[in-house]
Amino acid sequence: MNLPLTLVSPVEPRVTLRAAGAGDLEQLRAWKNANKKGFFFRGEITPQMQKAWFASYLLRPEDFMFVVEHEGRKVGCMGFRLQKDGPADVYNIIAAPGDAGKGLMKAAMALMCAHIASRHTKDIGCLVVKGNPAVAFYEHCGFKIIADGGDHHVLKLMANKKT
Ligand SMILES: CC(C)(COP(=O)(O)OP(=O)(O)OC[C@H]1O[C@@H](n2cnc3c(N)ncnc32)[C@H](O)[C@@H]1OP(=O)(O)O)[C@@H](O)C(=O)NCCC(=O)NCCS
Numbered sequence: 001m002n003l004p005l006t007l008v009s010p011v012e013p014r015v016t017l018r019a020a021g022a023g024d025l026e027q028l029r030a031w032k033n034a035n036k037k038g039f040f041f042r043g044e045i046t047p048q049m050q051k052a053w054f055a056s057y058l059l060r061p062e063d064f065m066f067v068v069e070h071e072g073r074k075v076g077c078m079g080f081r082l083q084k085d086g087p088a089d090v091y092n093i094i095a096a097p098g099d100a101g102k103g104l105m106k107a108a109m110a111l112m113c114a115h116i117a118s119r120h121t122k123d124i125g126c127l128v129v130k131g132n133p134a135v136a137f138y139e140h141c142g143f144k145i146i147a148d149g150g151d152h153h154v155l156k157l158m159a160n161k162k163t
Contacts (some may be wrong), residue, residue: 075099
């Protein structure tokens with residue numbers, strides 16, 4: 001996705017989702033490398049790999065990555081991808097160290113899912129590696145486990161009250 005896009009929460013906590021840019025790459029890389037065990041790819045992402053990812057990301061209009069901001073600070077990241085057959089998958093959901101547990105990521109997820117539902121599709125899901133305690137976070141955000149994917153859970157957003 002190479003268009004500027006900013007989503008602003010209308011309610012407290014007033015998080016903002018800002019389309020990630022080249023200036024965010026090192027921060028995104030650090031967050032991802034610090035949380036390897038929660039994701040499918042568990043290798044170390046090098047600066048070169050991160051640049052290559054960003055160059056290909058810019059060519060994918062169905063792929064959206066945001067930096068979550070609160071009171072002018074970067075507090076995390078999250079993204080979504082539109083699949084060819086219609087549904088959207090949310091992914092790369094990471095809270096910055098020191099900003100986890102404040103309800104900011106749940107607010108950001110509600111904002112992102114409301115945007116997906118109003119602009120793209122109400123069919124929103126995600127895949128969570130088994131053993132990742134983040135599955136409870138998704139459940140607090142309104143997702144439910146609907147299938148067993150072997151090494152991962154398949155979740156769907158059950159109710160999008162913003163639409
Ligand atoms: C998942 C993650 C983004 C959640 O961020 P967070 O800042 O803790 O989320 P919030 O403070 O917005 O929490 C929202 C709700 O989820 C709950 N929650 C979050 N993490 C939880 C956990 N591990 N276990 C139980 N509940 C959890 C919170 O208690 C809160 O509940 P509430 O709705 O009753 O208030 C963060 O733990 C993280 O970065 N994890 C590492 C990266 C990762 O694994 N990402 C997911 C990949 S699939």
